[in-house]
Amino acid sequence: MSRTRNAPAPLNCTLELIHYGLKTFHHQVFTNLRERCRGLCERKENIRMETPSIAGSEYEGTTADTCPTCGQTLRAYRISSMPFEGCPNCGGIWLVKDELRQLKNRVDGGSLRWLNDEIEAIETTSVAATERPCVKCRTVRMVSVTFGRSSVLIDSCPQCHGRWLDRGGFESIIQYLEAELRSLPSKEIERRALEDVERIWRAGG
Ligand SMILES: [Zn+2]
Numbered sequence: 001m002s003r004t005r006n007a008p009a010p011l012n013c014t015l016e017l018i019h020y021g022l023k024t025f026h027h028q029v030f031t032n033l034r035e036r037c038r039g040l041c042e043r044k045e046n047i048r049m050e051t052p053s054i055a056g057s058e059y060e061g062t063t064a065d066t067c068p069t070c071g072q073t074l075r076a077y078r079i080s081s082m083p084f085e086g087c088p089n090c091g092g093i094w095l096v097k098d099e100l101r102q103l104k105n106r107v108d109g110g111s112l113r114w115l116n117d118e119i120e121a122i123e124t125t126s127v128a129a130t131e132r133p134c135v136k137c138r139t140v141r142m143v144s145v146t147f148g149r150s151s152v153l154i155d156s157c158p159q160c161h162g163r164w165l166d167r168g169g170f171e172s173i174i175q176y177l178e179a180e181l182r183s184l185p186s187k188e189i190e191r192r193a194l195e196d197v198e199r200i201w202r203a204g205g
């Protein structure tokens, strides 16, 4: 009895088994390839979707906020340990109160940190109404402000003082400030640096 059970299967059965095995193997290979391909395509899509609007920033996750320009859900990013929100669709960025100054201070090894006049003037510059809702206050409409003597428009919330910059807005501000820095006499930079030190000293005392 045991000899019969252990006997090799007839040839036609073996061939069928091999055929079945190959079919299963091929099916598995194709399924794996298809899955890998789909995975790669999704990753590519995510990378495209998660490209932040400021070069060098890292994607952190989604947020509950909505883009005031295109309605897309905003994503959270981080640059030099500073968090900010950005739109993966239109490339705009949202900076809460004083984050624009902080972000500007980190550029070019801090060489732009003496230039605060334009940022301080955002609150007092003449404004134009917009239809864009504030990212945080939601029911409050932002106002549009020109940055210094540049052509860059910033949307500002009169309530929480958050700022919305369209795609490329931050880079344009930095270019404008870099040009301003180049045009400043060294005596003026010295004076502003001294003022800054005094301000920090007074704040500390
Ligand atoms: Zn958007």
Ligand SMILES: [Zn+2]
Pocket: 134, 135, 136, 137, 138, 140, 157, 158, 159, 160, 161, 162
């Ligand atoms: Zn607001």
